Amino acid sequence: MKLSIADLFEKVRERKPLVHQITNFVTVNDCANATLAIGGSPVMTSSPKEVKDMVSLADALVLNFGTIDERSLEAMEIAGRTANSRNIPVILDPVGVGATPYRTEKANELLKKVSFQVIRGNASEIQRLIGGEIVTRGVDSEELEISNAELAASAANLLDSIIVVSGAIDAVSNGKHTTVIDNGNILLTNVTGTGCMATALIGAFTGVTDDYYAAAVAGISTMSISGELAAENLQQNDGTGTFRVRLIDAISRMNKELWMNGVKISEEIAN
Numbered sequence: 001m002k003l004s005i006a007d008l009f010e011k012v013r014e015r016k017p018l019v020h021q022i023t024n025f026v027t028v029n030d031c032a033n034a035t036l037a038i039g040g041s042p043v044m045t046s047s048p049k050e051v052k053d054m055v056s057l058a059d060a061l062v063l064n065f066g067t068i069d070e071r072s073l074e075a076m077e078i079a080g081r082t083a084n085s086r087n088i089p090v091i092l093d094p095v096g097v098g099a100t101p102y103r104t105e106k107a108n109e110l111l112k113k114v115s116f117q118v119i120r121g122n123a124s125e126i127q128r129l130i131g132g133e134i135v136t137r138g139v140d141s142e143e144l145e146i147s148n149a150e151l152a153a154s155a156a157n158l159l160d161s162i163i164v165v166s167g168a169i170d171a172v173s174n175g176k177h178t179t180v181i182d183n184g185n186i187l188l189t190n191v192t193g194t195g196c197m198a199t200a201l202i203g204a205f206t207g208v209t210d211d212y213y214a215a216a217v218a219g220i221s222t223m224s225i226s227g228e229l230a231a232e233n234l235q236q237n238d239g240t241g242t243f244r245v246r247l248i249d250a251i252s253r254m255n256k257e258l259w260m261n262g263v264k265i266s267e268e269i270a271n
Ligand SMILES: Nc1ncnc2c1ncn2[C@@H]1O[C@H](COP(=O)(O)OP(=O)(O)OP(=O)(O)O)[C@@H](O)[C@H]1O
Pocket: 095, 121, 122, 123, 139, 140, 141, 166, 167, 168, 169, 170, 183, 184, 185, 186, 187, 188, 189, 191, 192, 193, 194, 195, 196, 197, 198, 220, 223, 224, 227
């Protein structure tokens, strides 16, 4: 599996997949730059009047709940349904689900209307998406009692999608098979949008392969390994601002060799 994932870096740079993203106004620029850095082509349009035509041109669609409102939700439904009817992969980032009833209700409604090939969130968000009780404050994750691998596997079965649970340990599962990735750096939690960018990267990889599981592993591991590389390159007086720039640098330099040398897929569990 490692080799088929490593080959995706070349593919994405050759094919430059168009990744349509209906996302939040906090991290939209970071997501566009992360998509470009990995070799994709981002387009962030969100008008309900335009998304049907735009997504029809796209290789993947990313729907991010960060700053949802009635207009963006209408656009997400139109774009999601259009993508489903054209076999364009759709990726969900359920930002902040669980923080307010509005977010949780709207995510559940969208899950009924749109089929998602991959869903990526932190542990709190994924847990709340499957009806768990943990109370989240804002968009950051809280400690859970089950492992990210267990959570990803049960969410994959319940939601019939590939689930990526990010955190200190990242887990990817389709319900039958679970991959655990032990990369990352704590600075990734001190810069906004690293989760959103990881979801954008997953979107770019799904645009060049039918193996959405491999695309999910490639996307999340690229973010985690890039976090390690960005931290290694910090100088004495650098802080989180420089880290953010170094992170985009690392994504843009990521390739087969760097990935193969850096990735720590510590477990592959058949459930
Ligand atoms: N404690 C940690 N140590 C190392 N890496 C981490 C840690 N927590 C998260 N990461 C890494 O940070 C990246 C983003 O994951 P995270 O779970 O923080 O997303 P998120 O909460 O959705 O972020 P955001 O909402 O800010 O976009 C992933 O690559 C993940 O592996």
